[in-house]
Amino acid sequence: MAGLRPWLQLVSQGWQNWSGLVQCPGARIARPGDIEALCRLIEHHQGPGAIRPLGSGHSFVPFWANDDTLLQMDAFSGLHDVKATADSTVARFGAGTALHAIGPLLANHGLALANMGDIDRQTLAGAISTGTHGTGRKLGSLASQVTALEIVNGKGHPQGFTTPDDVAMARVSLGLLGVITAIELCVVPAYHLHECNTVESTDACLDAFDERSNAHRHHEFWWVPRGDFAVAKTLNPIAAEGPVQLVEIPFGEAGERWGPSWQIFPSTREQRFNEMEYAVPEAAAIRCFTAVRTKILQEFPKLPWPVEYRLVAGDDGWLSPTGGEAVATISIHQGADRPPEPLFTAIEPILREHGGRPHWGKWHQLDAGNVDRLYPKAANFRTARRQLDPGAVFLTAHLAALFGYSDIE
Numbered sequence: 001m002a003g004l005r006p007w008l009q010l011v012s013q014g015w016q017n018w019s020g021l022v023q024c025p026g027a028r029i030a031r032p033g034d035i036e037a038l039c040r041l042i043e044h045h046q047g048p049g050a051i052r053p054l055g056s057g058h059s060f061v062p063f064w065a066n067d068d069t070l071l072q073m074d075a076f077s078g079l080h081d082v083k084a085t086a087d088s089t090v091a092r093f094g095a096g097t098a099l100h101a102i103g104p105l106l107a108n109h110g111l112a113l114a115n116m117g118d119i120d121r122q123t124l125a126g127a128i129s130t131g132t133h134g135t136g137r138k139l140g141s142l143a144s145q146v147t148a149l150e151i152v153n154g155k156g157h158p159q160g161f162t163t164p165d166d167v168a169m170a171r172v173s174l175g176l177l178g179v180i181t182a183i184e185l186c187v188v189p190a191y192h193l194h195e196c197n198t199v200e201s202t203d204a205c206l207d208a209f210d211e212r213s214n215a216h217r218h219h220e221f222w223w224v225p226r227g228d229f230a231v232a233k234t235l236n237p238i239a240a241e242g243p244v245q246l247v248e249i250p251f252g253e254a255g256e257r258w259g260p261s262w263q264i265f266p267s268t269r270e271q272r273f274n275e276m277e278y279a280v281p282e283a284a285a286i287r288c289f290t291a292v293r294t295k296i297l298q299e300f301p302k303l304p305w306p307v308e309y310r311l312v313a314g315d316d317g318w319l320s321p322t323g324g325e326a327v328a329t330i331s332i333h334q335g336a337d338r339p340p341e342p343l344f345t346a347i348e349p350i351l352r353e354h355g356g357r358p359h360w361g362k363w364h365q366l367d368a369g370n371v372d373r374l375y376p377k378a379a380n381f382r383t384a385r386r387q388l389d390p391g392a393v394f395l396t397a398h399l400a401a402l403f404g405y406s407d408i409e
């Protein structure tokens, strides 16, 4: 009866995530064209876990279920507004804007994002909802830059979050408080970056890590188990003069390139993989990495996929894996053609023993009890979730295991 309900707009059926690990062949895909249609859609889907927005599907966990209605959010995209105050500049975007679209949109205003991760294929809402980050000792996650959000809650009502406490609650919220329609975030004057990659022994890379992390705006390394060597990467601002060199440095090779920040941060990822990543307090992180390295060399010495090590400044997000003190993130990859469990379950206890908290968009085995132990504000978040979505419309099975069905009113 979609003809009688023009706001329903079912555009297709069936969906899978980027890596193919999450398959929803029966899911219905709807495309709300505006806020009014989105409100009506949510009102129409009043059942536990009935509805869930899609970003670009670059998460590795089953946020989405086969019997859900999934929302394609591309109608909510673009740069809406730029405001400069005495001490900051904020830009307001449609929540479904792809990160790769943000660079050119901001560049038209002489602006840029302060930091970006390894790729730019995600949507802004998807990226902030899971705490997506880049690297840099003094730089927080993308969500840490958010100053205001607009959502439609589980009752189908539009609502804004603008106070510091509300924004801290909502900046990383896994789509549990509502469907985000617009996001305002701090941006910085446009800048060019120089990228330099070196290939070195793992021990030399570890010895230099601290000093390099202080000396460079961004520093990270990739450790390659097969061969036990490291690729260290630094990124630094440079003057925007002369020709740019944008050609990507092949992974595992030394090289340099330079150009506008939004063209240098992201790389292309052609080979599909699954990933587990934990944010570990910085003080324990090199010890943790060393234990991970030992385990992989003992049990998975031929692993062809690298381990990535990055730094992220802490933030105030109630559910932010990078919340609190500065952290190092340690990411383990396995090819999408292999079952991820043997590798990930062998390594996960090490990451947990060192006080790690998982990236919400990447493979993990947390349960509700772990969430309470790892996040001091988890109970406050559950209360807010219940108020904003009393029918648990957004609480799909994966999230119910973390945030509990028992609290449905």
Ligand SMILES: Cc1cc2nc3c(=O)[nH]c(=O)nc-3n(C[C@H](O)[C@H](O)[C@H](O)COP(=O)(O)OP(=O)(O)OC[C@H]3O[C@@H](n4cnc5c(N)ncnc54)[C@H](O)[C@@H]3O)c2cc1C
Residues within 6 Å of the ligand: 018, 052, 053, 054, 055, 056, 057, 058, 059, 060, 063, 073, 095, 096, 116, 117, 118, 119, 121, 122, 123, 124, 125, 126, 127, 128, 129, 130, 131, 132, 133, 134, 174, 175, 176, 178, 179, 180, 181, 269, 359, 361, 362
């Ligand atoms: C190749 C690759 C590279 C990656 N690199 C990095 C990296 O460098 N750093 C890093 O931290 N992570 C990285 N990730 C992980 C990725 O950034 C996160 O999983 C991110 O959430 C994906 O964004 P997305 O737009 O694909 O969102 P999705 O994965 O589609 O969705 C993520 C969550 O957000 C929710 N959501 C989406 N839109 C909305 C909305 N409008 N309102 C409310 N909730 C919404 C979804 O329902 C879901 O719960 C990478 C992933 C891949 C596959």
